[in-house]
Amino acid sequence: MTTAHQDTDPAIARRFDARYARMSPTDKLCRVRQLTLAVARLALAGRRMRELRSDDTEHLWELARQRLGSETFARVYGDAPEPHGTRRAS
Numbered sequence: 001m002t003t004a005h006q007d008t009d010p011a012i013a014r015r016f017d018a019r020y021a022r023m024s025p026t027d028k029l030c031r032v033r034q035l036t037l038a039v040a041r042l043a044l045a046g047r048r049m050r051e052l053r054s055d056d057t058e059h060l061w062e063l064a065r066q067r068l069g070s071e072t073f074a075r076v077y078g079d080a081p082e083p084h085g086t087r088r089a090s
Contacts, residue, residue, distance in 0.1 A: 005013035023031070040063070047059045054062075061080050065073045073080070 005016070008016070020028075043063055043066075044056075044059055047054070047063065048056075051059065051062075061077075064077070065080070068076065
């Protein structure tokens, strides 16, 4: 397995790769899920710090808009609220 460990000692990178190669597909999927949830929690925490006037519902709408892109978001959710209770123009 070849991975890019640019800031990791080569011996440690080989150990990491070997351990990952021994993981079952289920364990790998669980790891991906855990990392995805961690990134989502960090994104939400960042929005809470930057957008103090917004509530969690507004934060989650905006995170969905960022993740999906405006076009896909509009197709899926339609006219969802903008941050601070405004609405997008149709």
